[in-house]
Amino acid sequence: MIESCTKKRMLLGISLLGGLTILVLIVESNWTESSSDNPFSENIEVNSTVIPNGEYEVISECHPCTAFEIASKSIGVCGHARYKEVIKYKKGETVTRSCDRVAWLEERKFWKFQALSFACAVLFCISVFWRENILRQRVIRKVARQLRASA
Template identity: 70%
Template structure:
C-alpha cells in the first residue's frame, strides 16, 4: 500500500500529520487545567493552609528546590516532590511555601528536547532512505547496462 504512494503524496501526508499534531498540542495546552490550587495540599511549610480557605497570589511559580534545601530539609515541602511554590494569602497576608507537582518550564524544555531529538532522527532516517534508494538505483542501472552489453 505505502509503496504505491508517490513522494508528493507522502510529503503531503506527513505535513498534514505534523500540522495536526501541532494543532492538538496547541489545543491541549489551552484546555489543560493549570489551576495552582490542585497542587499538593498535604505538604505546606509551617502547617499553614490559609490558601485553602482564602484567595491567594502566587509569588513564585513552581520551581525546583536547591540541592541544599533537599539535603538539609530546611524547607519541609522540598522533601516530597523536590519542587516548591511560594504563595501569599490575601486576607491574612501570610506567605506560604507549598509543594507542587511539576515545574512547567522544565517539562516544556524536556518536551522540546524530545521533539528536537525526534526531528533529528527523522532527518537522519530520510537521509539514509535516500542514500539506500540511490545505491539500489545504481545497482539496477549497472545490471541493465551489463545485460545490454551482453546482448549486443
C-alpha cells in the same frame, strides 16, 4: 493505495499531519487546567497557621528547589517533592508549598524530545534515499552488464 501516491503528495500529507499535531498541542496546552489550583492536595510548610482551603495568590510559580535547600532541609517542602512555590493567603501569611511539576521544565523536555525525534526522522530519511540510490545504481549496472553480455 499508499503505493500510488507520489513523493510530493506524501510530503504534503505528512506536513499537514505535523501541522495539525502542533495545532492540537497548542490548543490543548491553552485549554487544560493546572492541577496545582486544587488547594486540598498540597503540602504546606509546617510553620503555617493558615487553613489550606482559604483564598490565596501565587507569588512565585512552581520552580525547582536548590541543591542546598534539599540537602539542608531548610525548607521542609523541598524534601517531599523537590519543587516549591510561594503563596500568600488573603489573611496575610506567606507560605511555601510543594508542587508536583514545573511547567516550563516539562515543556522544555517535551520540545527536546520533539527535536530529537525530528532529527532521527531526517537522518533515517536521508539514509533511505542514500540506500535507494545505491540499489538503483546496482540494478542499472547489472542491466548494462547483461546487455553487454547478450550483444
